[in-house]
Amino acid sequence: MERKSSSPMAPAFMVSAPGKVIVFGEHAAVYGKPAIAAAISLRSYLLVTTLSKSQRTVKLNFRDIGLNHTWKIDALPWHLFRQPPRKRFYYSSVNSLDPELLGAITPHAEAVSKDLPEKQRRIHIRSATAFLYLFLSLGSPESPGFIYTLRSTIPIGAGLGSSASVCVCLSAALLLQIRALTGPHPDQPPEEAEVQIERINRWAFVGELCIHGDPSGVDNAVSARGKAVVFQRNDSGLPSVTPLPTFxxxxxxxxxxxxxxxxxxxxxxxxxxxxxxxxxxxxxxxxxxxxxxxxxxxxxxxxxxxxxxxxxxxxxxxxxxxxxxxxxxxxxxxxxxxxxxxxxxxxxxxxxxxxxxxxxxxxxxxxxxxxxxxxxxxxxxxxxxxxxxxxxxGGDGVGVLWPAVFRHGTGTGPDGEGGEEIDEEKFENAVDIQGIERLVGVEVQENKEGWKFWKRAI
Structure with missing residues (x-):
């Protein structure tokens, strides 16, 4: 019999976040009028696989846009991200990018997809920049290797918040890995859940800064929180964002x-x-x-x-x-x-x-x-x-499937026996939106024990 591969340090897990549409208020919002944006059930899904201690690499596999790149963890510029006064903590509020940190990761981001046409490659570089900035801000040079595999059912470049959805997934995954999030669980106080959501949202905004330069922050707020928000620009040019948990x-x-x-x-x-x-x-x-x-x-x-x-x-x-x-x-x-x-x-x-x-x-x-x-x-x-x-x-915001197993009934053991385990190969080979949703879809899998969401205060 073939020997089973050694167990990873931690079970594979998955996070998911929705796209968004503006329901009311386009263009008028530019001139200080209110607008309403709401989550949609088209979502991004990020599977995180932990590697053995000896594998000192981190791999980013965004299959739907053709981005697949591996970095050596020890070759990344950790020293800059970890030295005062630049060091940021998981609870930090970061509203702008540090030019020196951005410059330090630029060569690593620009190493991706060198054989592709420039237009497509620029998209990959922006995605890699967001990932590396978040990974180095929240991760650790002592951490094991990881594979981050992303699939999305959100059309790209259609104004549906696809990049914000990806950034929310990355933010939530990295915060979960450093145990900077609690829950989600049924008995979690809503006030605590709000703190967790806002933490995810703030770091997702950092990723959006890497991709768009000057994002409004609305897309990541809707994606992290779910349901809907009212946003309105004030005199400073930044919008106020008011959740609508009863949408x-x-x-x-x-x-x-x-x-x-x-x-x-x-x-x-x-x-x-x-x-x-x-x-x-x-x-x-x-x-x-x-x-x-x-x-x-x-x-x-x-x-x-x-x-x-x-x-x-x-x-x-x-x-x-x-x-x-x-x-x-x-x-x-x-x-x-x-x-x-x-x-x-x-x-x-x-x-x-x-x-x-x-x-x-x-x-x-x-x-x-x-x-x-x-x-x-x-x-x-x-x-x-x-x-x-x-x-x-008006669906749910960021969700977690930990471990990446759908339970089929009571008495299922922690190893996933009696459930459906989502591994990297199965996830990567799911065909089109229908295949992804059948395998891991938040809405499709509602009849199984699996996805959990931070429940906001109403």
């Missing part, structure tokens, strides 16, 4: 136009319009802000998400928000085509989400929509080159 779970149709777009271009378009027609543009922006406020009042006062009248009013606000965005000139013919097809099928209320000019549209379903109607609409989307996803709006 209901709602079925949502997300359709990707697959039309590339630039956020900066669309923001500039509104800025120029505001210079050309200041009073009219301000009225539109004010109207978008008022819609967000009305939606917030409706959500906070609703008894549940199954009230047809509440859903109808929320849908009407969504439709009106889209009309305002069209008036600002930030829609696109492909977004309008999605809206036209949805309106014709009469399945719900549609608006663009994010900066516009392409990207995605969201549709809030009417109650009792027939499956055959949705299937027919899906065929039309596919025929015109759209990619659609049936998702859930």
């Amino acid at each position: 209901p779970k709602l079925p949502l149709l997300l359709v990707n136009t697959q039309q590339p777009r630039s956020t900066a271009t669309q923001v500039d378009k509104v800025r120029i319009l505001k210079q050309f027609l200041p009073s009219m543009t301000e009225l539109i922006l004010h109207g978008i802000g008022q819609l967000a406020t009305s939606a917030l009042d409706l959500i906070l006062s609703a008894d549940g998400n199954d009230n047809p009248d509440t859903l109808e009013r929320l849908g009407t606000l969504i439709r009106m928000n889209h009309g305002f965005l069209v008036s600002l000139g930030v829609s696109h013919p492909r977004l309008e085509r999605i809206r036209e097809l949805v309106d014709y099928a009469d399945i719900g209320w549609t608006k663009l989400t994010g900066a516009g000019g392409g990207g995605c549209a969201i549709t809030l379903f009417r109650p009792d929509v027939k499956d055959e109607t949705i299937k027919e609409l899906e065929r039309k989307f596919a025929a015109e080159g759209f990619q659609e996803y049936e998702t859930v709006l």
Whole structure:
């Protein structure tokens, strides 16, 4: 018989975090109006495998973007990250990157994917930079080797917070590895859970700084916390972020136009319009802000998400928000085509989400929509080159599967006997979104003992 490989120092575990959509308030948020962003059930999943003591390497395997690189732990610039006054602790609040630390990891980040085209390689370098900055800030040169394998069901570059989701996963995994997090567990006080979530969120923001340079912090806040948040810029330019822990779970149709777009271009378009027609543009922006406020009042006062009248009013606000965005000139013919097809099928209320000019549209379903109607609409989307996803709006934030085993019943031993163990090979070879979700999906696996989430105070 073949000898079993030696047991690793710690069991493999997994963390997961959601993407996000802006439900109300795009563009008006740039000018100080409130906006609402909510988590979606499309998620990133990070499997962490501990290596034996003799393997002094750390491997980053982001399969879905083709990034696979291994660094020698002892060759990384630990001395800079660990010396005062630069040393940061797990409870530190880091709002900017240290240029010297960033410079020290740059050669290590730029060692990745040298055989790839420059555009793709730059994406890999930014991802590697975020990982190394977090790994060196939170890790230890004495730690064993690790493999970090990432899979994602979130479309990249579509304004759905894919990079923030990855950063939340990395942050949570590294904090778990140094035992800087407690829980999640059923009896955990909500106040303690809030501290844990905020710790994950702060370090995820550091990763976002590495990738985007000047992120708002909204994407990582939604991804870490789940449900939804209200964000609003103040005089300092930084947004205030208010959690909405009572935001209901709602079925949502997300359709990707697959039309590339630039956020900066669309923001500039509104800025120029505001210079050309200041009073009219301000009225539109004010109207978008008022819609967000009305939606917030409706959500906070609703008894549940199954009230047809509440859903109808929320849908009407969504439709009106889209009309305002069209008036600002930030829609696109492909977004309008999605809206036209949805309106014709009469399945719900549609608006663009994010900066516009392409990207995605969201549709809030009417109650009792027939499956055959949705299937027919899906065929039309596919025929015109759209990619659609049936998702859930307002789901859970960062979650943990420790160890990476799904239990099938009571009496399951700690070694995973009687459960389904998720190993690196099985995880890496899962095909497409459906394969990932069948294997490890947060929503799909709800009937099994597995994923646990920090429960926020309500």
